[in-house]
Structures are given as structure tokens and as C-alpha cells.
Amino acid sequence: MNPNLNLWLIPILPLAGAAINGFLGKKSSRRAVTTIALFFSGAAFAWALWVALRFSSLSLPYQEYLAHWIRSDSFSADFAFYLDQLSLVMLLVVTGVGFLIHIYSVGYMWDDPSYYRFFSYLNLFMFFMLTLVLANNYLVMFIGWEGVGLASYLLIGFWFTKDSAASAGKKAFIVNRIGDFGFLIALFLLIKHFGSLNFEQVFQGIAPLGVETAGAGLLTAIGILLMVGACGKSAQIPLYVWLPDAMEGPTPVSALIHAATMVTAGVYMVSRSHTIFERAPTALTVVAIIGTLTAFFAATIGIAQTDIKKVLAYSTISQLGYMFMACGVGAFSAGIFHLMTHAFFKGLLFLGAGSVLHACGGEQDMRKMGGLKSFIPWTFLTMGIATLAIAGIPPLAGFWSKDEILWKAYQVSWVYWAIGVVTAFLTSFYMFRLLFMTFFGEYRGASVEAHGSHGHDPHGHDADGHGGPHESPMVMLVPLMILALLSLVGGFVGWGHHFEHFLAPVFGSVEAAEVASHGTELLLMGVSVALAFLGAWLAYVLYCSRPELPQRIAASLGGLYQTVVHKYYIDELYGALFVKPLIDGSTRILWQDVDRKVIDAAVNDAGDGARHVSDEARHMQSGNIRSYAGWIAVGSAVVIAFMIWMAVGR
Amino acid sequence: MVPSYVPLSYYLMLGGFLFACGVVGFLIKRNIITIFMSIELMLNGVNLSFVAFAAHWHALAGQVFVFFVMVVAAAEAAVGLAIIIAVYRTRETLNVDQVNLLKL
Amino acid sequence: MHLILFLAFGAVCVGGAINLLAQRHPINSALSLIAVMAALAGEYLLLGAEFVAAVQVIVYAGAVMVLFVFVIMLLNAGEEEETKGSRVAILLGVPGMLTGSVLVAWVVLRQSGNEAVAIGALPGSPQDIAQLLFHDFLLPFEVTSVLILIAIMGAVVLASKPETPAGKAD
Numbered sequence: 001m002n003p004n005l006n007l008w009l010i011p012i013l014p015l016a017g018a019a020i021n022g023f024l025g026k027k028s029s030r031r032a033v034t035t036i037a038l039f040f041s042g043a044a045f046a047w048a049l050w051v052a053l054r055f056s057s058l059s060l061p062y063q064e065y066l067a068h069w070i071r072s073d074s075f076s077a078d079f080a081f082y083l084d085q086l087s088l089v090m091l092l093v094v095t096g097v098g099f100l101i102h103i104y105s106v107g108y109m110w111d112d113p114s115y116y117r118f119f120s121y122l123n124l125f126m127f128f129m130l131t132l133v134l135a136n137n138y139l140v141m142f143i144g145w146e147g148v149g150l151a152s153y154l155l156i157g158f159w160f161t162k163d164s165a166a167s168a169g170k171k172a173f174i175v176n177r178i179g180d181f182g183f184l185i186a187l188f189l190l191i192k193h194f195g196s197l198n199f200e201q202v203f204q205g206i207a208p209l210g211v212e213t214a215g216a217g218l219l220t221a222i223g224i225l226l227m228v229g230a231c232g233k234s235a236q237i238p239l240y241v242w243l244p245d246a247m248e249g250p251t252p253v254s255a256l257i258h259a260a261t262m263v264t265a266g267v268y269m270v271s272r273s274h275t276i277f278e279r280a281p282t283a284l285t286v287v288a289i290i291g292t293l294t295a296f297f298a299a300t301i302g303i304a305q306t307d308i309k310k311v312l313a314y315s316t317i318s319q320l321g322y323m324f325m326a327c328g329v330g331a332f333s334a335g336i337f338h339l340m341t342h343a344f345f346k347g348l349l350f351l352g353a354g355s356v357l358h359a360c361g362g363e364q365d366m367r368k369m370g371g372l373k374s375f376i377p378w379t380f381l382t383m384g385i386a387t388l389a390i391a392g393i394p395p396l397a398g399f400w401s402k403d404e405i406l407w408k409a410y411q412v413s414w415v416y417w418a419i420g421v422v423t424a425f426l427t428s429f430y431m432f433r434l435l436f437m438t439f440f441g442e443y444r445g446a447s448v449e450a451h452g453s454h455g456h457d458p459h460g461h462d463a464d465g466h467g468g469p470h471e472s473p474m475v476m477l478v479p480l481m482i483l484a485l486l487s488l489v490g491g492f493v494g495w496g497h498h499f500e501h502f503l504a505p506v507f508g509s510v511e512a513a514e515v516a517s518h519g520t521e522l523l524l525m526g527v528s529v530a531l532a533f534l535g536a537w538l539a540y541v542l543y544c545s546r547p548e549l550p551q552r553i554a555a556s557l558g559g560l561y562q563t564v565v566h567k568y569y570i571d572e573l574y575g576a577l578f579v580k581p582l583i584d585g586s587t588r589i590l591w592q593d594v595d596r597k598v599i600d601a602a603v604n605d606a607g608d609g610a611r612h613v614s615d616e617a618r619h620m621q622s623g624n625i626r627s628y629a630g631w632i633a634v635g636s637a638v639v640i641a642f643m644i645w646m647a648v649g650r
Numbered sequence: 651m652v653p654s655y656v657p658l659s660y661y662l663m664l665g666g667f668l669f670a671c672g673v674v675g676f677l678i679k680r681n682i683i684t685i686f687m688s689i690e691l692m693l694n695g696v697n698l699s700f701v702a703f704a705a706h707w708h709a710l711a712g713q714v715f716v717f718f719v720m721v722v723a724a725a726e727a728a729v730g731l732a733i734i735i736a737v738y739r740t741r742e743t744l745n746v747d748q749v750n751l752l753k754l
Numbered sequence: 755m756h757l758i759l760f761l762a763f764g765a766v767c768v769g770g771a772i773n774l775l776a777q778r779h780p781i782n783s784a785l786s787l788i789a790v791m792a793a794l795a796g797e798y799l800l801l802g803a804e805f806v807a808a809v810q811v812i813v814y815a816g817a818v819m820v821l822f823v824f825v826i827m828l829l830n831a832g833e834e835e836e837t838k839g840s841r842v843a844i845l846l847g848v849p850g851m852l853t854g855s856v857l858v859a860w861v862v863l864r865q866s867g868n869e870a871v872a873i874g875a876l877p878g879s880p881q882d883i884a885q886l887l888f889h890d891f892l893l894p895f896e897v898t899s900v901l902i903l904i905a906i907m908g909a910v911v912l913a914s915k916p917e918t919p920a921g922k923a924d
Contacts, residue, residue: 623750630847637854644857655870656760662862664764670855671771677847683780687787705801710878714886716806721898725905727818731825732912738829
């Protein structure tokens, strides 16, 4: 039997931190708020580590029952936690990267007037994300799912006085809801056909079912609907539009939520439901196609963006596409592997971008940066490592995970591999573009003012600027260094299929005999590495040695370039197709017709009617005693008649 | 030979008739005092019914009840007439239609 | 015999009741009410309720009606004036009430059949009534005494002359 690990502590500790900071933080000092926030998130991380240390002695899966929730005749769901290899990986990533980002935020958000609120929300997010990851049934996972959406909304719109931030928060939440609708319907189908949302019960119920062919059937429907939910949460086509706008939030938020953890919830959910997907090949194909297309599509947008955070946002969407591609070809462990390495290097990239913003006084446009490597060397170093990682240059982490995905994709269809490899080329190109534009060449920015645009005051400087970007404080740099280290060595867990074997009890044994030989694998690896180097070299040419070229290329491409820069006008398309008709419909039909003419009219008329009736009835109270007596007589006669009728007339 | 038994219903009809006269008087008359007397008439009709039933069922409690009714009627008459006197003092009239302030 | 006596007293009752309605001057109505009560006392005697008959004459006809007559004389009530009555009372109330009584009468007649009451049917002497009154109905008895006390106080307060404004100003 398993010892009690008290898993519940892991989500509850950040919740306690959120509550304390939320209620008491306004009146507390910065030190107190920091202590609380770091203590509780650090405690959660420490507990997760402790669980990991004891992991090998557990008999899996480990389930911990907290309280019962819904108990009805046909359906029951409980608050209970579930631990297996997959959850352990997610747990460590979420708490580890989360804790590092908490530390980073201490420095980044120090001058913000709502300091306490930020940490309260951040801890709240950790609570929900950990609930999602540790849940033992879809319903508790859904709590976490919705909760991270809420935390995301709160954090994106953290500077809610800014219109664009508030709108971005709304957009994120609403688009997420569309995905959640699909998720919910999938849950309803599960309840109806398997009577439970508990993972074990559902998967045991599915196990005897055969593989569904010809694209029809219950499991296919559930799979596709789950994918719809994942598209919303993990920003895949067609529900990705909220993620670039989410960059309105503070950079640590972008790092934690929109790179490392929340957006990966979709990947986790799909992986957790692999039993369903493995029996629904059509759904799996849908996942793969969406992932692949998204990866390519987002990468094409990323190469033309000028805002450093937007580039990273599209890069996130693209990398998430890779993860879904992996899941879609059945290589779930490869997808999770990439999730983990992506958390490292993308988190690092965002935090580094935050450091750059801090240095440049809030400037986010890369065209106004440049030559920063002499000003902020540590940031440059760590971001360089991250760029190498994401581009897939061996032996850094990104190379191992991305290559695993491409290899598994090739075994299913070379088309996936081809698109994946082209995307890898584009990834390398735009990431190195970012690196070169930001850190190399001449500094093109204005002299740094005392107040940055993200509400953040570079500490200890005069009010009239100080003439140059400066390095970030250690509290911000140490997390960068730790993440850089992880990006360097984190990929080695994949060496020799170790990671895959680790996750094998969850996903089933290594997939069927490999289609191609080891030699082909090395060849493909070589191709993707070569393309990565090619992309890096191209970026070097265009942005370092011949910086005038990009303008000429852009000019010659004319309309195509404009389209890409404007993100293929997808936001405008959605606006015209969905948003505007909805708003018009709401205004004209629902507001003016239904609300005013029907509902308000009903209420008003009810009031008027009551007044009319009482105006008429008022005449009964004339004060004339005899008429009162008359009414009494009539009334009593009626009552007598009724009583007689009851007694006699039956 | 004239029978020496009177059907119960005769007594009840008489009591009911007295009651009905009382109600009609209450509705028709305009003088407060006359209205009051109609009320007393109603009570008397009811008393007759009580006693008739008591006799029919040989139950003594009917008489006791009548006793109580009379006590209450007496008390009510006293208070009611006092009210009428007070009303007369303020309104100088005994016409019930003039006492019409019991309204909104 | 019983029937004849019943009919005689009954005729007095009915006549008195109708006369009460028909008279215009309240004193006439009061006198006919006294006649009704006396006749009712006779009815009670026929039924064997001597005690009740005595109480009826002493209390009702003797005290309450005298009170009525005193008040009529005190207030110098004159003949009734013709004022606009209430339409509801006359149009709705009277027919309604009459319908009610007709219904009740119909039910009573249907149900009654041949039950008859013998002359002097009620058992019991005043001692038996007292027994009931002071044993089984002791509480209501005491409550009625309280009620009378309240009535006395109420009547005194309500009928007393209000204080003159000059007297109150001090």
C-alpha cells in the first residue's frame, strides 16, 4: 500500500499564499508580500521534489482521495488526486518553472503599485494549474482548466486601466470559452456512455472497445471535441488569436502562463486521454493536422513581427503545434518531452525579453533595440542559449525533443516531417532574427527615460534619464541562469529513449516496430540540424551583415509581406465574421427588441397593470360602512353556499 | 288531536328567520342604533338555534353556551353604545353614512 | 298544544322582527325588539330551558334593551333621514344574504326528516347548569367576568365627556 503523500498540500499551499496576499497584501510591506508568495510557491515546489524523491517506492498510479463531491445514482465525482509518471513530469515543470518565475517577478514587478495583487493572482494560478495536473477525474481537471483561464484573464488584464490590456483579457477568456464548450460536450458524452469522469473508470471502460475505423463513432467525436477544448486553451488553429494579444500582460505572466504552463494544459489533457485517441484514428489525424498547420502558420507570422513579445508569442503557438503534431502521430511521450524542454527555453526567452524590456525602459519594438549585448551581457548570454535551444541546435534541449517529434512524425507520414522541418527552419530564422536585432549592431533606441511603458521604474535612477540600458538585478538574473542551465542539459533525459521509457507505463510501450532504420533517423536528424544552421545564417546575413536587405525584400514582396505582417488579417476576419454580427445582433435584436420591448415592457406593464387594478379596486374602500356590510353579507353567503355544496352537492 | 311534538326544523327555521331579518336590517337601516338592534336580533336568532339543538340532543352544554352568548352580547352592547355616544358627540349625527372616514 | 304555543310565540317573534325593519323611528324598533325577546323567552320555556328564559328576560330584555332605550332618549334620536345609501349593500347584500338563508333552509329541511322536539325536552335544573358552569366551563366563566370588566372600563372611557380645551391648556 502507498503511504499518504499529502498531495493535496501541493495545490493548497499556493492557494493559501494567494488568499493571504489577496486579503492582507494591500496593507503589508513589499517584503511581507514577497515572503508569503515565495514561501508558498517554494513550499509547493519543495513538496513536489519530495514526492519525486519518493516516487520510485510508490505503486502507481497513486491516488489520494480528499472529499466527495457529487454523489448521485448514476454519476459520482470526487475531489481526488492522481499521480503517475505523466503527472509527476507536469508537476515538477509547473512548480519548478513557476517558482523560478515567482523569484524573477520579485525584481520585475517591484515598482508596480499593485505588487501584492500580482503575486496573489500568480499564486492563484499555481493552485489551479496544479489542480488541473493532479486531478484524478475530468471534472476536477475542468475546475483547474477553468481556473487557469480565470487566472489568465486576471493576469493579462493586470494593468486593467489600459484599454488594450482589458480587451486582451476579455478576448483570452472568451476564446477560451469557445474551446471549453467543446470540452464540456466531450465530458457529457463521457458521462453518458461510461457513467463516470474518473480517469481509471473511463479508461477501463474504453479498453475493451476496438479501434474505430471509417472516421465515425463515439470515441472519434469525444476526441475531436477534446481537441476543440485543447485548441482554445493551447492556442491552436482556429482559436489561437488570443495568445498574441495576451502579451499585454506583464512579462512574467507571459512566461509562466503563456509559455510554460497554462497553454500546455491542452497537450497534457490530450496526452492524458490518449486511450481515447488511440482508438479513434480520425481524431488523432485531426490533432496532427491542426498541430502541423498551426506550427507552420504561426512560424510564418513570426518572421515578420517587430514586437519582441509578439515574436515569442507566435513562437509559442508554433511550438505548441509541434507538441500536438507529436500527439497526433501517437508519440505522446515525445510531445510531453517537448513540453518540458519548451517550458525551459521559452520561459527563459520570455524572462530574458522581460530583462530586455527592463533595460530599455519598456520599449518592446525590436527596431528600436540593438547592440544590447554590451549593455546586458548576462541577459544576452542566457537568451542566446535559449535561442540555440529553440532552434534545435545540438546538444541543447530543444534539439532532442524536436528531433524526437520529427522522427516519430516521419514514421507516420513524410508530409508531417516535411512541414515540421520547414517550420524548424523558420523557427531558427526568426529566433536568430530576434537575437540579432536585439543584441547586435548599433543601439537604435532613445535614451532610457525614468519611467518605462510597462509601469515600471528602473530603480535608483534620476528622473531625467540616464543615457543607456542597464543590466537587471540578480533577483531577475538568477532564474535566467537556472533556466539556461536546464535548457543546456535538460534534453539529455531523452538520450537513449530514457524519457520515453519513463513514461511508458502511462502511454503503453514504445510504438510498433520502427518503419525506417536507424540510418534514416540519423539522416533526418542531419537535415533538420542543417536547416537550423541555415536559418541562423540567413538571419545573420539579413540582420547583421546586410541590414538594408530586409527592407528591400519586404518592398519587393509588397502585398504578401503586408499580409504576413498583419497576421494574415485573421483577427479582422474573425471580427467581421463573428464579432461584428454578434454585436450587431445583440444590439439590434437582443437589446432593443427583446430586452426593451419584451422584458422591460413586461415588467413595466406588470407594474402599470397592478396600478390600474388597484385604482379600480380602491373604490371598494369607500368608507361607507353599509357597503362594507353588504360585501360581508355577500361573502358569507358565498362561503355558506360553498360549504353546502361541498357537504351536499357531491 | 294536535300533536305535542314540534319538529326541530320549525325551531331552526324560526331562528334562521330572525337571523335573516337581523342581517337585512343591518344592511338597510341608516340609524346606527337601529343597526345595533339588528345585531342583537341576529344574536337572538342564534341563541334560539342553540337551545333547540340542546333540547333535541338532550345536552345541557347548549344552555351554558347560550348563557355565555348573552354575557358577550351584553358587554358588546354596552361598549357599542358608548362608542355611539362618542361618535354622536363628534359628528352630531346618527346617520351611518356620515361615519365614512374608514377609507384610504 | 306544543305546536299551537310554538306558533303563537313564533308569530310574535316574526311580527316583531318585521316591525323592527319597517319602523322609521328607532324607539319603535326598540320596542318591537323587546317584544321579540319576550316571545323568545316563551319559546325557551317551551323547550324546557327555564334558566335561559329567565336570563333572557332579566338580562336581555330587562337590561340591554333598557340601555338601548336610554341611549335613544339620551341622544334624542329622531326619525331616520333619507340619505344616499350604498348600492352594494342593497343590490348585492340583501339578495346574497337571502340566497344564503334559502340555501340553509333548504338543507335543513332536507336533512331533518321527522325529528321532533318534545315540550319541555331539556333536562336539568339550574343546579345542573351551575354544575356545568362552575366545573366544566370554569375557565370561560372567569374569562367572561374579565370581559365584562373590560367592557365596563371601555364603556366608561368611551362615553365620558372629553376634557375641555381650556382645562387642558393649564
